[in-house]
Amino acid sequence: MTSDTLLKVEHLSMKFGGLMAINDFSFEAKRGDITALIGPNGAGKTTVFNCITGFYKPTMGMITLKQKGGKEFLLERLPDFRITKEAKVARTFQNIRLFSGLTVLENLLVAQHNKLMKASGFTVMGLVGIGPYRTEAKNAIELARHWLQKADLIDRADDPAGDLPYGAQRRLEIARAMCTEPELLCLDEPAAGLNPRESAALNALLRSIRTDSGTSILLIEHDMSVVMEISDHVVVLEYGQKISDGTPEEVKHDPRVIAAYLGVEDEEVEEVIAAVENLEGGSH
């Protein structure tokens, strides 16, 4: 594992009964990169996420996460709460999971609950302000404010989260995940259902996470404009197997990817390859 590798997935397989949802899948994500995992419906993207975040235990394979400080974790051996707390992997889901009755700010403070409880020494005296709790509470609010600003939500801090428009709720989910100060942020279809303006705001937030925080991002996304615009690295899955891996530009021109997205049968791939080569030849 090189020093700039954050996540290494090796020979990952996941079987559900007779269905091989993921079959001998390997890829690496570099520290500081936005890595996108794409593929047609049912290709196995969410299953890969669920294996990385401990929701599923893979049938086979190794998932290694190496933190900035050099500490390594074998994620497939850890229960999900330790993947979040110790390995520092945060995630969002396809369907929004906020505390809709709590305010926007409260949602970000709840995310820092573990840290605050530790500072309280788990005692009432700790909570009323004796010991490090007060400083930690102040820091927690500062961190929440920082991410509210980045997510362009500072004006809505005191509104119930459930009152926000859909795109703002998506950004709040990401801000909440960032309040856990993750090494790796896994986003499951963050642009789903967003209008173009909301999609642009999401892109801006993801770019600022990459440049300002040092958190690396792994994302599943169907919206190709988001993928091509913000990703450093794209990995393509089809029927649980990797069919392409490279820069957005490389992947975009890979005939296998074009064939997968057009739903072309295996025997027709050669034809698509020839057609793409002809097109490229013609455009020079």
Ligand SMILES: Nc1ncnc2c1ncn2[C@@H]1O[C@H](COP(=O)(O)OP(=O)(O)OP(=O)(O)O)[C@@H](O)[C@H]1O
């Ligand atoms: N818990 C489960 N039990 C049985 N089969 C499952 C389970 N989870 C996923 N699958 C199957 O594994 C395959 C991959 O599903 P997965 O949800 O990972 O694909 P995906 O690429 O994320 O799809 P989409 O883009 O539609 O979200 C599918 O055939 C799906 O039906």
